């Protein structure tokens with residue numbers, strides 16, 4: 001008797017496809033054998049410690065909030081123990097200082113299990129990267145003990161505003177649309193305004209549990225004066241329990257349920273010491289936001305989208321091995337083999353491209369800094385190609401699996417809900433295309449606009 005659908009769907013951790021193993025898929029032009037061993041270790045950890053709990057990250061079919069939060073915090077704490085949150089922290093502060101390519105391979109491997117958890121790890125990398133770019137040794141020394149210690153902390157970067165996230169990410173508008181302001185008052189900055197969507201966000205006590213020590217706070221994009229454009233923008237650290245911070249309830253959304261926990265943030269005369277302005281030189285704030293936050297954020301998204309796509313391919317490979325059509329496994333029939341081959345081809349092209357761009361980013365002396373329009377174009381191309389790949393792989397995969405793919409037990413429906421926002425955040429899928437064109441023949445402005 002053939003396996004029941006539910007049994008077939010349990011077999012979702014694939015049998016080991018050599019082409020998908022780290023030793024085959026990660027190119028030695030960009031990394032060493034030893035670095036590939038790191039990716040293998042992470043992959044083994046993911047298969048054992050994360051894959052079995054994928055449903056629990058959303059609280060199971062009934063979306064049990066407590067189960068979801070417990071699972072998110074517990075698995076995140078395991079990742080902190082494993083050391084993945086400190087991979088871009090300099091060694092001087094107890095970090096691992098891995099090469100960007102290695103961090104991206106880890107990013108890909110984690111996203112096979114859950115792109116939300118991988119993103120949660122990435123929040124720590126984001127804030128560290130901004131402080132490293134600004135050469136803020138004092139801030140690194142202040143935050144490092146909580147990043148490398150026994151404790152597990154989360155963090156958030158707040159960019160998006162109610163007038164439209166893509167406005168902030170639009171180089172043609174030069175940060176003049178920003179409405180969150182930071183005004184100098186003696187030894188402080190006073191922050192006012194409203195952000196939408198930053199995650200994880202909420203009152204500080206929501207981020208204390210058995211497994212989570214707390215929230216490191218909000219690295220907030222704000223302007224001293226919108227009329228100053230790029231010269232006014234800065235990155236301001238706001239502690240999670242700063243007086244004057246108010247939050248909405250977390251949004252209900254399609255995916256990323258509790259790994260992100262997004263909400264409105266209102267800054268009402270929030271006072272922070274001057275040293276919490278991360279950028280220190282004129283124009284550096286704009287470079288950090290355009291480069292370390294937007295361009296590198298998109299590049300990290302590319303690796304995550306590839307990891308997610310590979311997980312979907314593995315599910316479909318297993319299903320099509322077991323689903324028999326007139327005596328022959330589905331995947332051995334040419335029509336279906338052709339689809340599986342196209343899915344693999346897109347994934348590997350997306351992977352090789354993001355690895356190449358990541359390697360180029362690690363050589364700013366040759367290719368330019370992350371905020372140059374050329375590097376931003378490449379990071380945007382990597383993310384948009386990986387986003388289109390995830391779209392193709394999820395869609396095609398579900399068509400190949402039919403109702404079995406649509407079923408909760410397949411996991412595919414969750415991957416399909418999750419990939420979409422990683423394709424869209426940090427400005428949107430169209431913003432990626434515009435930034436690629438800007439790299440070729442920009443800068444250009446909106447016709448008829450005086451901003």
Ligand SMILES: Cc1cc2nc3c(=O)[nH]c(=O)nc-3n(C[C@H](O)[C@H](O)[C@H](O)COP(=O)(O)OP(=O)(O)OC[C@H]3O[C@@H](n4cnc5c(N)ncnc54)[C@H](O)[C@@H]3O)c2cc1C
Pocket residue numbers: 156157158159160161163164165166167169170196197198199200253255256260262421424425426427428429430431434
């Ligand atoms: C799960 C989740 C997590 C998120 N996490 C964070 C976070 O941690 N921090 C944070 O700050 N934000 C976060 N966001 C917000 C996200 O980055 C924004 O939604 C995104 O940048 C797009 O902004 P918007 O939704 O306001 O779309 P809009 O700006 O309203 O744009 C809508 C669409 O129109 C197009 N568009 C509009 N204007 C332009 C333009 N000028 N140039 C090009 N295209 C344009 C784009 O395609 C865009 O997708 C998160 C969102 C989600 C759903």
